[in-house]
Amino acid sequence: MSNNEKYKQRKEVLTSFFSNKDYKNDMTPKQVATLLGVPKAQKDIFNKIIEQLENENVILLDRLDNKVKYIGNLSEEYLVGTYEARTKKTGSVYTLKDEFAIPDGKTNGAMDKDKVLIKVSSKTSKKREAEIIKILKRGKTRVVGRFIKNNNFGFVEPIDLKSDDIFIPKKYSKNYKNLDMVEVEITKFKTSNMSHEGKILRRIDGKKGDDKVYANALYKSYMLDELEQFNEDVERELLNIPDRVYQRELDSREDKTDLKIVTIDSQDTKDIDDACFVKKLDKSHYLLSVYIADVSYYVKSMSAIDKEAIKRGTSIYIMDSVIPMLPKKLSNGICSLNEGVKRLAIGVDIIIDENGDVVNSNIYKAVIKVSKKMTYEKVYKVLTRSDEDVLKEYEDYIDDLDTMYQLSKILYKKRKNMGSIDFDIKETKVFLDKNGNVENIAPHNITDANKIIEEFMLITNMVIAEQFYFMELPFIYRIHEKPDDEKLRALNEVLGNYSKSIKSLNNVHPKTLSMILDSIEDAEEKQVVSSAMLRTLRLAKYSSECLGHFGLAARYYTHFTSPIRRYPDLFIHRVISDYLEKNGALTTSKLNKYAKQAYEYSFSSSEAERRANKIERDFVNLYEAIYMKKFIGQEFDAVVSGITSFGMFVKLENTVEGFVAFDCMPNNDYYIYDENKNILIGKNTSVTFKISTKVRVKLIRVDVMSRQIDFKII
DSSP: OOHHHHHHHHHHHHHHHHHSTTOOSOBOHHHHHHHTTOOGGGHHHHHHHHHHHHHTTSEEEETTTTEEEEGGGSOTTEEEEEEEESSSSOEEEEOSSOEEEEOTTOSTTOOTTOEEEEEEEEESSSOEEEEEEEEEEOSOSEEEEEEEEOSSEEEEEESSTTSOOEEEEGGGSTTOOTTOEEEEEEEEOOBTTBOEEEEEEEEOSSOTTOTHHHHHHHHHHTTGGGGSSOOHHHHHHHTTSOSSOOGGGSTTSEEOTTSOOEEEEOTTOOOOOEEEEEEEEETTEEEEEEEEEOGGGTSOTTSHHHHHHHHHOBOEEETTEEEOSSOHIIIIIITSOOBTSEEEEEEEEEEEETTSOEEEEEEEEEEEEBSEEEEHHHHHHHHTTOOHHHHHHTGGGHHHHHHHHHHHHHHHHHHHHHTOOOOOOOOEEEEEOTTSOEEEEEEOOOOHHHHHHHHHHHHHHHHHHHHHHHTTOOOOEEEBOOOOHHHHHHHHHHHHTTTOOOSOSTTOOHHHHHHHHHTOOOHHHHHHHHHHHHHHSOOOEEESSOOOBTTTTBSSOOOOSOTTTBHHHHHHHHHHHHHHHTTTOOOHHHHHHHHHHHHHHHHHHHHHHHHHHHHHHHHHHHHHHHHHGGGTTOEEEEEEEEEETTEEEEEETTSOEEEEEGGGSGGGOOEEEETTTTEEEETTTOOEEOTTOEEEEEEEEEETTTTEEEEEEO
C-alpha cells in the first residue's frame, strides 16, 4: 500500500470516528490519538489530518478548551464565522455564505477578527441575527491605545474605538506615564464579570503633543508594520523572478509591441495593472484593446508568494503610501506595465458599436510595450485643450485620446440606459507634506480623464464575466445583491423630503434609483441623497456564484483588471491562462480544485477588502481630525448629512464630517426625532432639519484620539 493510500485510510478512520453518533464533542486531540492508538512516529501525520479535516469543515478544533467537535453533530443553526465589531457592544459575523448581525448582549466577549461559533436566531430575508456561543480563535492578542494611570492601577483606551478598555495591574505599568501611547498584550480576556486584563509591552514612538503619535499608534494597531516586509520564503522565491521579459516567454503570445498602447494613472502610481489601445474601425465601430498585467505567469499557485497574497488579499492605500499585496519586485517591477519595456499581459479585444453594444470580443496572451505613461491631470488638459505645454508633449496622441473620450461617452450612455447608478459622492483627498504633516483636506478631483479608464475597465470586467460564466468554468465574480425591503422603506422616507419615492419596493430596479438621483438638480442635495442611498444598499463582495451587480445594473461582472492589487483578479487570471493554454480542455481534477479555491478565496478576499476599507477610512478620519484641530472656534458652511436620535451629522465643503449634539442646536430648543421621516423638529420653534439642509456651523471641539469632530449650529 502506497503512502498516499495509507494517508487516505487513516483520514477515513478519523472521519468515521468523529461522525459516530456516540461521539460527544468533548475529547482533546491527544485523547483521540491515545484512544485510537496512534504511534508517536505518526503524530505529525495525525495532526496534519486533524488540520485538513478542520479546513474541510468536517470538524472544529476549539482552541480555547482544546476539544475536537464534529460539525455534523451540531445542528444547522450553528455556524462558524469571523466577527467584525461595529461598536463596543455590537457587530457582525461573516460566514462563508452569509452575514449575521450580533446584537448588544450577544457578543460573548468577542473582539474584532475573532473566529467564532454562532447560533442563528433569525435567518429571514429581512433580519439575520445570531449570538456568539464560543470564541474559537482569537484574531489578535495585542492592542494599541492611550494609557490612563491611577495610583494603584491603570487602563488602556484602544485607538480601535470598537474595542473595550484593558485593565492594567500596577506591576505592569510602573514605567509608564499618564497619556502615554502604548502597546498592550492581553493576558486575560473579557468575561461576563471581568474586563480584559493586560500588560504594557512598550511605548509607541512619538513626542507628547505631536498628533503623529496617533498615526503611529493606529498603524501598529492594525499590525501594518508587520506587513512592511515579506517573509523569508517569499524573499527566497523572489531571487528567481526575472527583471525583464525573455524571448522564450514570447513564443506563444501575440506580439502587440508595435501598437500605441498607453497607460493613464495618477502621477505617483508605480504599480500599473492596465493599459489600453483604441481605434475607430469605421463610422460606427470601435476597437477597444485592454491589456492587463499577466501576474499569474510569475505568481504560481500555492507558491510562497501566492500564499502571502491570499493572506493579504488586497493592497492597502494610506495617503501617499501603500502596503502592497505583492512584493515591489513584482508590483513595481516585472508585472507593472511601465513605459518603454516589454511586459507580459492578458489582452482583451472588444468591438463596440455606436450604441455601446459589444459586437465581438477575444481574449488572448500578449506581449506589449507601453509607448506612453500618461496621467489623469495631463490627459484632462489635452481633452480640454487647456495647456499648450501638455498639448505639445502629447501631440502624437491627441487624436487617440479624442477617440478614447468619444468611446467612453458612448459606453457611459449605454450603462446609464441600462440603469447603472452613479453615486455623486466626493471622496476625501488628504494632502501631506514631506514630513507627513497634513497640508490640506479637499474633495478628490475626478475628471473626464478618470472616467475614460473607468468605463474601459467596467466594460472589460463585464465581457470577461459573461464569457466565462457561459463556459461554466469555476470563477470569482464581483456581486452586489438587491437591497432589503426594510432599508428601502427607510430610504423612501428620506426621499419623501424631496418629493421623490420608490414606487415598487418589492421589485426595485437599479434604474429607478438612478433616475431619482439624476432628477435632483441641487449639487449638495444630490451628494447627500447619494450617501443615504449608498447606505441603503448592501456591500459589494466576491462570490463563486454569478449573482449580478445591482449598482451597475450588470447581470455579469467580475474583477479582472487589477491583479497586482487584488487577489480575486489574480485568481481568475490563473483560470483564464490555464484555459487558454489548454484550449479549454481542463481536467476534472483541475476544475474541482479551481471550484474549491473560488469558493474559499471569495470569502477571504471579501474579508480582506472590508478590513482594508476600514483601515483606509480610519486613517482619513484621523487626519481629518488632526487637520481640523487648528480651526477650533472658526465658522464654516455645511450641509446636514445624517439625522439620528441623539443629534445630527454635518459635512463641510472640504468633505470633512462632524457631529452636532442636541445641546449645540439653535435657539435652546428641544428637538424631536421623527424616525419615519428622518428629520428633527424643534418643539417650540418648529424649526426642521433634514438631510441636505444648509447650515452655518462653528467648530467647538476635536478629539484626535477618537477621531471626533464636534460642531455647533450658529
